Amino acid sequence: MHCLWCDQVIIPEMSWSNIFFLDKPKNLCDVCESKLEKLTGKRCKRCSRLSDTAECNDCMWWDKHLKGQDSLNSNYSVFAYNSYMQEIIAKWKYRGDYQLGDSFQQLFRNVFLQHFTSLPKEAVAIPIPLSVERMKDRKFNQARVLADFLPLKSIEIITRTDSEKQSKKTRQERLSTKNPFSITETVNKPVILVDDIYTTGTTLRHAATLLKENGCPLVYAYTLIRG
Amino acid sequence: MFNVQSPQLNTPIHENKVLNKSELSYLFSGKLLLRKEIPLTEEQFQELISSSCFTPIPSIKKKLFQPQCQRCGNVKHSLFATIPCQSCKTTHLYCRKCIEMGRIIECEPLYFWNGPNVNWPIHESPCSWSGQLTDDQQRAADRISTAIVTNEKEMLVWAVCGAGKTEMLFPGITEALRLGKRICLATPRADVVRELQPRLEQAFSEVSIQALYGGSEEKKATAQFIIATTHQLLRFKQAFDVMIIDEIDAFPYHADPSLPFSANRAIKKDGTNIYLTATPRQKHRIQIARKKLPHIFVPIRFHGRPLPVPIFKMCSSLKKDLKKSLPPKAFFKWYKQRERPERQLLFFVPTITLAEKMKAELTIRLLNEGLIKKESEIVFVHASDQDRTEKVNQFRQKKMSILITTTILERGVTFPSVDVVIVDAGNRIFDEAALVQIAGRAGRSPNDPTGDVLFFHDGKTEAMVQAVKSIIAMNKRGGFR
Ligand SMILES: [Zn+2]
Ligand SMILES: [Zn+2]
Ligand SMILES: [Zn+2]
Numbered sequence: 001m002h003c004l005w006c007d008q009v010i011i012p013e014m015s016w017s018n019i020f021f022l023d024k025p026k027n028l029c030d031v032c033e034s035k036l037e038k039l040t041g042k043r044c045k046r047c048s049r050l051s052d053t054a055e056c057n058d059c060m061w062w063d064k065h066l067k068g069q070d071s072l073n074s075n076y077s078v079f080a081y082n083s084y085m086q087e088i089i090a091k092w093k094y095r096g097d098y099q100l101g102d103s104f105q106q107l108f109r110n111v112f113l114q115h116f117t118s119l120p121k122e123a124v125a126i127p128i129p130l131s132v133e134r135m136k137d138r139k140f141n142q143a144r145v146l147a148d149f150l151p152l153k154s155i156e157i158i159t160r161t162d163s164e165k166q167s168k169k170t171r172q173e174r175l176s177t178k179n180p181f182s183i184t185e186t187v188n189k190p191v192i193l194v195d196d197i198y199t200t201g202t203t204l205r206h207a208a209t210l211l212k213e214n215g216c217p218l219v220y221a222y223t224l225i226r227g
Numbered sequence: 228m229f230n231v232q233s234p235q236l237n238t239p240i241h242e243n244k245v246l247n248k249s250e251l252s253y254l255f256s257g258k259l260l261l262r263k264e265i266p267l268t269e270e271q272f273q274e275l276i277s278s279s280c281f282t283p284i285p286s287i288k289k290k291l292f293q294p295q296c297q298r299c300g301n302v303k304h305s306l307f308a309t310i311p312c313q314s315c316k317t318t319h320l321y322c323r324k325c326i327e328m329g330r331i332i333e334c335e336p337l338y339f340w341n342g343p344n345v346n347w348p349i350h351e352s353p354c355s356w357s358g359q360l361t362d363d364q365q366r367a368a369d370r371i372s373t374a375i376v377t378n379e380k381e382m383l384v385w386a387v388c389g390a391g392k393t394e395m396l397f398p399g400i401t402e403a404l405r406l407g408k409r410i411c412l413a414t415p416r417a418d419v420v421r422e423l424q425p426r427l428e429q430a431f432s433e434v435s436i437q438a439l440y441g442g443s444e445e446k447k448a449t450a451q452f453i454i455a456t457t458h459q460l461l462r463f464k465q466a467f468d469v470m471i472i473d474e475i476d477a478f479p480y481h482a483d484p485s486l487p488f489s490a491n492r493a494i495k496k497d498g499t500n501i502y503l504t505a506t507p508r509q510k511h512r513i514q515i516a517r518k519k520l521p522h523i524f525v526p527i528r529f530h531g532r533p534l535p536v537p538i539f540k541m542c543s544s545l546k547k548d549l550k551k552s553l554p555p556k557a558f559f560k561w562y563k564q565r566e567r568p569e570r571q572l573l574f575f576v577p578t579i580t581l582a583e584k585m586k587a588e589l590t591i592r593l594l595n596e597g598l599i600k601k602e603s604e605i606v607f608v609h610a611s612d613q614d615r616t617e618k619v620n621q622f623r624q625k626k627m628s629i630l631i632t633t634t635i636l637e638r639g640v641t642f643p644s645v646d647v648v649i650v651d652a653g654n655r656i657f658d659e660a661a662l663v664q665i666a667g668r669a670g671r672s673p674n675d676p677t678g679d680v681l682f683f684h685d686g687k688t689e690a691m692v693q694a695v696k697s698i699i700a701m702n703k704r705g706g707f708r
């Protein structure tokens with residue numbers, strides 16, 4: 001096995017505990033894995049941002065703006081967006097190095113199992129979709145890759161109708177644009193929206209609103225990175 | 228491998244303008260491009276496909292089940308992966324090796340221009356350089372010209388560090404331009420491309436010249452004379468009549484099979500390869516010895532003085548000193564009583580970490596002993612240093628006394644008057660070629676044609692012994708005793 005980031009050969013370590021069952025092959029070498037920054041310590045219970053208070057400024061802003069009617073129950077993220085992560089994400093998403101996504105497989109699944117302990121069995125995962133244009137270029141949706149790592153049924157029932165070129169817009173500008181998603185099927189079970197990054201939370205809230213308008217009882221978000 | 232920055236051709240500049248075939252051929256002939264690197268509307272593009280001006284070529288070919296990326300030549304298993312393609316609903320291979328230049332995936336072909344060829348202009352007397360070559364340079368220059376004029380397949384120029392190889396190329400380039408040939412001068416490092424560009428533009432002012440490197444402003448590569456990093460050759464196919472590869476023995480060219488692969492593809496079938504090196508690798512030396520590779524040897528520096536021969540300084544406590552990030556005692560002893568204290572000092576160490584720490588320790592020591600006056604007189608530089616070019620320029624302008632560096636400055640850079648030291652010269656990172664190149668930094672200017680070269684070590688290595696042997700051998704061939 002070679003490290004997906006630096007291509008060094010990874011030699012699995014032998015110990016008494018794994019002498020009969022070797023650990024699952026690792027996708028990143030120890031050096032590369034150690035540069036990923038897992039979120040730890042006090043954070044906002046609603047959006048996973050590092051925060052000394054239970055609810056961060058961002059989320060208080062949302063409360064005021066939405067008058068307490070937030071469509072998104074909460075977001076939970078695994079990693080911080082450090083410069084190393086930015087490099088990996090750029091290569092994975094923008095350069096289209098599909099396999100690099102496997103670097104996150106184990107942690108993304110394990111943290112999910114630790115965090116969403118009281119989730120009803122019927123809950124489903126829904127990845128945030130790419131626009132048709134983007135998909136034609138990239139050939140895979142990174143959010144779906146992440147959703148497929150989870151021990152949940154994953155369904156693709158929302159589609160993207162805009163051209164997705166909004167990364168440079170401010171939150172205000174993003175909010176004032178109309179909902180970029182449409183729905184192809186309704187769902188009446190709790191939903192985990194899956195995406196690679198929670199930045200302002202606008203995109204996820206657009207999707208959550210649409211789901212709730214169409215009869216979905218509860219919407220959480222689970223994201224790889226808190227931007 | 229993962230840090231290739233690449234100019235891309237993806238701005239749709241021609242969307243509203245229909246180009247004629249001749250303009251198109253300048254843009255696309257000799258290139259091997261992905262659809263997204265061809266800045267034409269779908270309509271224009273389809274028209275060129277149906278008129279066979281563009282030929283699609285499979286981007287990944289399988290030979291006996293082993294896939295090969297047709298852009299970078301990668302065959303390494305761990306650098307291929309698969310994507311369940313959402314457009315085709317099947318799984319494809321893609322190449323991870325050259326992905327920084329845009330992803331090569333099975334379902335997207337590469338396109339090669341098959342339309343009209345470019346008729347490159349014939350330049351009667353393109354060279355405005357008025358300098359004089361030495362007899363040795365002239366001999367090599369004549370040999371290079373002959374190779375180009377008679378379409379020889381390849382030849383190697385073995386010229387010692389400081390032989391003045393750029394000027395030796397001028398007559399050959401002139402002949403090529405007289406015959407309307409297209410030329411590429413490729414070198415492993417972007418620094419060197421940036422340094423060569425103004426010199427060549429000045430010497431060949433009427434010729435279209437473009438410089439290509441990761442992050443270069445120029446991206447279209449439409450000139451008759453291209454100066455490029457070897458990485459940039461990944462986008463060319465049958466483009467050049469003359470391909471000059473500088474520092475053919477250097478990293479990454481000799482270590483990364485993609486680079487020779489793409490260089491071979493970038494030259495036309497009857498083109499001429501000229502290889503330049505001061506320290507040929509084993510492979511080329513054997514070919515020379517067996518007379519399989521024509522070569523010319525230039526054993527003398529352009530100023531006519533011999534190469535400085537390194538002096539070994541055994542330091543038995545080197546390991547202890549290095550733990551404290553200190554240079555050995557012998558270094559201080561030499562530094563205090565060296566012959567020409569006005570010379571600047573190029574100070575090589577094996578690793579970045581050591582360079583940084585040693586800078587700190589050395590600064591304290593030399594300040595204490597009054598050997599330097601300000602902290603800013605010592606600077607360290609390494610491969611991923613953003614201010615590298617700036618620091619090197621400041622050193623060249625003598626704004627500081629000591630430059631501590633890793634092997635990145637082993638070649639391609641010239642300073643007029645320096646002494647050179649290596650601390651831990653026995654480290655594996657300093658192979659024979661690196662040691663010869665490092666020694667070759669000293670004595671480059673006619674005003675100061677010598678310099679001290681010291682290797683501090685705690686046990687001679689084969690590389691050190693061979694390096695000195697080969698320097699002495701070159702001096703002998705140059706007529707020095
Ligand atoms: Zn690694
Ligand atoms: Zn929050
Ligand atoms: Zn490739």
Ligand SMILES: [Zn+2]
Nearest residue numbers: 312314315334
């Ligand atoms: Zn496909």
